[in-house]
Amino acid sequence: MATLLAVDSLRVALVDINFGAPALHLFxxxxxxxLRFTLNxxxxxxxxxEDSAYDISRRLRVGTDLAGSLYLVPASxxxxxxxxxxxxxxxxxxxGDSFQELSEKLDLDVLMVDTPTGLNEETLFAIxxxxxxxxxxxxxxxxxxxxxxxxxxxxxxxxxxSLVVLNEVPDLLDRGTMRERTEDSLQHAVTAVxxxxxxxxxxxSSALFALHYPEHPITLSLKDLAAEIARS
Amino acid sequence: MSKIISVHSFRxxxxxxxxxxxxxxxxxxxxxxxxxxxxxxxxxxxxxLFGMEDxxMEYALNxxxxxxxxxEQxxxxxTSNLSTPISGQIYLIxxxxxxxxxxxxxxEGYDVGLLNDGFEDLLATFNLDVLxxxxxxxxNEETLLSIAISDALAVxxxxxxxxxxxxxVTVEVARKLGVPQMLLIVNKVPSVYDEEEVExxxxxxxxCEVGAIxxxxxxxxxxxSSGIFALHYPDHVVTKxxxxxxxxxxx
Numbered sequence: 095m096a097t098l099l100a101v102d103s104l105r106v107a108l109v110d111i112n113f114g115a116p117a118l119h120l121f122x123x124x125x126x127x128x129l130r131f132t133l134n135x136x137x138x139x140x141x142x143x144e145d146s147a148y149d150i151s152r153r154l155r156v157g158t159d160l161a162g163s164l165y166l167v168p169a170s171x172x173x174x175x176x177x178x179x180x181x182x183x184x185x186x187x188x189x190g191d192s193f194q195e196l197s198e199k200l201d202l203d204v205l206m207v208d209t210p211t212g213l214n215e216e217t218l219f220a221i222x223x224x225x226x227x228x229x230x231x232x233x234x235x236x237x238x239x240x241x242x243x244x245x246x247x248x249x250x251x252x253x254x255x256s257l258v259v260l261n262e263v264p265d266l267l268d269r270g271t272m273r274e275r276t277e278d279s280l281q282h283a284v285t286a287v288x289x290x291x292x293x294x295x296x297x298x299s300s301a302l303f304a305l306h307y308p309e310h311p312i313t314l315s316l317k318d319l320a321a322e323i324a325r326s
Numbered sequence: 327m328s329k330i331i332s333v334h335s336f337r338x339x340x341x342x343x344x345x346x347x348x349x350x351x352x353x354x355x356x357x358x359x360x361x362x363x364x365x366x367x368x369x370x371x372x373x374x375l376f377g378m379e380d381x382x383m384e385y386a387l388n389x390x391x392x393x394x395x396x397x398e399q400x401x402x403x404x405t406s407n408l409s410t411p412i413s414g415q416i417y418l419i420x421x422x423x424x425x426x427x428x429x430x431x432x433x434e435g436y437d438v439g440l441l442n443d444g445f446e447d448l449l450a451t452f453n454l455d456v457l458x459x460x461x462x463x464x465x466n467e468e469t470l471l472s473i474a475i476s477d478a479l480a481v482x483x484x485x486x487x488x489x490x491x492x493x494x495v496t497v498e499v500a501r502k503l504g505v506p507q508m509l510l511i512v513n514k515v516p517s518v519y520d521e522e523e524v525e526x527x528x529x530x531x532x533x534c535e536v537g538a539i540x541x542x543x544x545x546x547x548x549x550x551s552s553g554i555f556a557l558h559y560p561d562h563v564v565t566k567x568x569x570x571x572x573x574x575x576x577x
Contacts, residue, residue, distance in 0.1 A: 114464030212369025236371030
């Protein structure tokens with residue numbers, strides 16, 4: 095979604111706060127060795143926020159020119175640094191400062207934050223600062239339960255807007271039925287229903303689906319969703 | 327002698343809880359007394375696979391960690407909830423699904439050492455043959471402790487570059503912590519992939535044995551965590567391979 099917004103001429107930054115399982119940089123072909131500074135370094139006072147922001151507008155693997163700009167702020171994939179981030183590893187409010195500084199210094203239209211799974215300090219903090227929350231789930235009983243918890247938390251934090259995206263719906267299930275069932279279970283509207291796609295598995299997170307398959311129904315849905323989010 | 331087995335994955339959505347639940351049911355069906363602990367405090371869910379409702383959960387692991395109850399009070403015999411009668415027993419220690427309880431862990435923390443004491447009490451109180459620990463994805467304190475005290479570790483991954491890189495981190499951690507036995511389980515492998523090639527590539531990449539290659543199964547997705555796959559589909563290729571890896575981990 096971040097890339098689609100940048101294609102559509104917005105200035106976007108994508109921030110990985112999944113310190114326990116960092117991986118967002120892989121989608122943009124960045125290896126650990128290329129990441130001189132990461133968000134971890136900013137939080138530890140080793141660098142300025144712009145040192146940890148990588149302009150990836152020109153390095154996307156498919157020959158699409160972005161009308162806008164796309165910056166990635168990765169979390170460190172180095173094991174010793176992952177461990178250092180465990181409880182007590184930094185001052186959480188600094189994440190808020192990083193959002194603020196990024197928005198100003200890079201003149202951003204949209205700042206998108208990729209959070210860890212489940213309910214944890216980083217996720218709570220990001221939700222408390224957000225204008226809009228997107229919750230992604232699969233049609234699975236475990237996901238229904240956990241998503242209910244997250245939506246409850248978002249409501250308590252007075253988040254202006256929460257969007258629910260149902261992902262990886264198998265072809266053998268009817269999407270309309272799945273949407274209804276999910277809405278009933280969560281008592282919340284479902285904004286998008288995305289089918290399971292073998293092409294997504296084939297790509298194996300090594301590149302961006304939306305650029306490889308620009309006309310795929312998933313890409314078109316993501317485009318609508320991204321636009322909806324940017325409007326919020 | 328009882329055996330502690332941790333099940334971990336670097337990323338979410340790999341099928342970790344499903345695999346843990348299936349391994350526990352397979353071992354219990356062979357007559358073993360099996361404990362299952364949900365240490366995924368931030369995103370619990372394995373209790374759903376055992377047909378346990380939130381309202382049946384008077385106490386959870388969270389209560390034990392805060393000294394509100396003994397470990398045996400948050401342990402539930404879920405054997406009779408299963409779709410098929412089995413000869414062994416499954417004891418589940420669930421994590422709380424209440425937002426307030428999860429937030430309390432975040433706010434106040436807890437003594438991780440208590441987890442270790444709880445595991446030991448469980449083994450003794452319920453005379454367990456096997457204790458399976460379902461962990462939170464990624465690297466965190468519960469995971470490090472669980473891995474450190476385990477006799478065996480199963481690392482679940484999908485054939486996906488996010489998982490490839492992260493699994494390397496997990497394998498490195500496990501080696502540093504000196505886990506006696508480690509097996510990789512490659513899950514949700516698309517049917518178009520050459521399984522032998524996947525197995526060779528992965529075992530060489532991590533210099534670690536692959537315990538099972540599990541093909542993507544529509545039946546698993548359709549079940550949607552509402553039950554235990556191995557009991558619903560006893561003759562499925564995924565079940566057969568899970569049986570093999572379960573015996574190796576418990577053996």
